[in-house]
Amino acid sequence: MDDEKTSYVTNPTRWTLFLRTFLPWQLWRFAAINLKMIGIIRRSHRSHTPD
Amino acid sequence: MLGAGIAGHTAAAFARSWLGRDHSVTVVSPKPDYNWVPSNIWVGVGLMKPAQVTFPLAPVYERAGIEFVQAAAREIHPEGDRDDPTPYVTAASANGAAKNVPYDFLVNATGPALRFDKTEGLGPESGHSLSVCIPEHAAQAAAALAEEVERMRRGERRRFLVGVGHGTCTCEGAAFEYIVNLEFELRARGVRDRAEITWITNEYELGDFGMGGMHLKRGGYVTPSSIFNASLFAERGIDWITRAHVQKVEPDRVCYETLDGSEGEQQFDFAMLLPPFSGVGLKAFDRDGADITGRVFLPNDFMRVDADYTPKPYEEWKASDWPRTYQSPGYGNIFAAGIAFAPPHAISRPHAAPSGAPIAPAPPRTGMPSAMIGKAVARSIVDMIGGAEAPTHTASMAEMGAACVASAGANPFTGTAASMTVYPIVPDYERYPAYGRDQDRTFGEIDSPDTGSRSCFTTSSSTRRASAPAGA
16 A cells, blocks of 8 residues: 555554454444444334325 | 345235235246345355355245246336236246236336446456356355465465446445455465455545445544545555546456546456446336337336436435335336336435546445335335225335444454444435434444554554655
8 A cells, every 4th residue: 555545544543453352342332233223223114104 | 026136025025924815926036046145245255155145036935925937027018918908027037938927016126237348348257357246256256266365375466456347336335345355364364465455446435335425423523434444444454546437357457547537557366346237127118019118217227216306416416306115107006126226316426537437336225225125115015905095105215224234254253344324325414414314323333353454554654754745
C-alpha cells in the first residue's frame, strides 16, 4: 500500500486490539450486537398496511 | 413463483403455509437446487463445498406440497391468449421443451442475469476473472486460490485483485466479504507476506456498499463508513482503487477509467470481480400476441412495480419513490420480489466519468430485503385470494433495516468479523434529516484477533510526517 493512503487512515489503538480478543468483552459485544440485530429484524418484519 | 432464490423460495414457503390445500403453489426455476448465496463466499475460499450451500428443491417441495417445475421462465402472458383468457407463463426446460404454466397470481422472483458480457474479458466462462455468484464459479475460485497458495509456498509473490468488474455493479458488500476472507485465508495458510491484495470498486468512497454509505456513532463522533472500511483494509494491508469502471479484463491485468477521466491498469495473478446485473430478460405478450415487454419491464429487464420511476435529480430522490407492495402497475395479480423488481433509482449518488460512463453502485436488494419482500408479497396474495381488493402488506426498503456479518475463518476464537446494520436501507431524509437513517439502529463494529499486519501500517504512519503536505 502506498504510504500516503495509509497515513490518513484511522488506526486501532492497543486498547481496541486488546478488546478484540478479550473474551468477557467479546461475549458482551456478541450478546449486544445480536440483541440489536434481532430488534432491527423484528422492526423490519412489522406488518405494514398500505396507506 | 418464478425463481427459487431467497425471495421466491420465501414467498413460496409462506404462501404454501398460509393457503389451504384447495389452492396450489407452483415454483418454476431452472436449477434443481436451492443455493444459499451468502455462503458462496466461503466456497470461494475453500472453507465450504458447493454441496454444503445447496440442497435439492424437489424433495423439499414434494413434502411441502409445492409443485416444482424445473424450467426457465421465458414469457409472461398476463391476459392469456385468444383462445383462453387464463394468464400463463411459458417456461423452457433444459432440453428446450416449452411448457405453459397457468396462474391466478404470479411472483417474478427470477433474480439477476449475471452480465459478464458488459465488460470485455470479464468472468470465468469466457473471460479472465473469477466470480463467486454461483457455487460452480465459487468452487472454481477456490481451486484457483489453492493453486496460488501453492505457488506462494514455493516462494513466488502473487497479486490478488478483488471487487467489481463494471462501473454499474452492485453487491459491493459481497465482494468486500470475499476480500476479507481471502486475506484471512492467505494469513491462515502462512503466505500472506507474499501476496499483494487490491480492492477495485465503483464506489465513490470505500464503505458505500451501494447504499450511499452510512454514518456510525463511534467514540463521540458520527463517522462515515468510509473511515471504518479504510481502517479495516489498512490494518490488513489491502490497497484500494475507488471510483473505477473496469473497461477490459486481460489475462494478467484490468484496464479501468476513473471519475476524474484518468485511465489505469492493475496487474493481477488472481482476480475475483463481480459482474453487473440486469433482469433475466423475460418477455411479456398481450392476448393478441403483441409484445408488451416495455409496459411490464424497464429497459434493464427488471420488472416495473409500484415505484415512482419519474426521472429526477439526486437532490429530489425520496424514500417514498421506493415500492411498497411490489405489485405490477399494469396487472394487479403480478408482483416482483427480490432483485427482479426495478428500483426507481440508485441509492448512492450518481456519478459519471468524462467519457459518459456511469461509475456508481446500483442499489443492493439481496438477502434480507429479498426475503422480507417475498414474505410481504405472499401475505398480500393470500389476502387477495381471501377477498382483499388490493395488496395488504408492504415491505419498502425505506422502511426496513438490514444486518450483515462479514465473517472470516470458521472458528469463534481465531476468526474475524465485521458486523453492521442499517435502518432503513434506503435513507429517509424527511424522517431522519441529518443522515437519512436512525443512528441508534445503524452501527458497525470490527471484532477480530490481531491481524498481524499492523507493523507494516505503523511503518507507513511514521513516514507520513515527512511526506505530508503542508497544512495536512
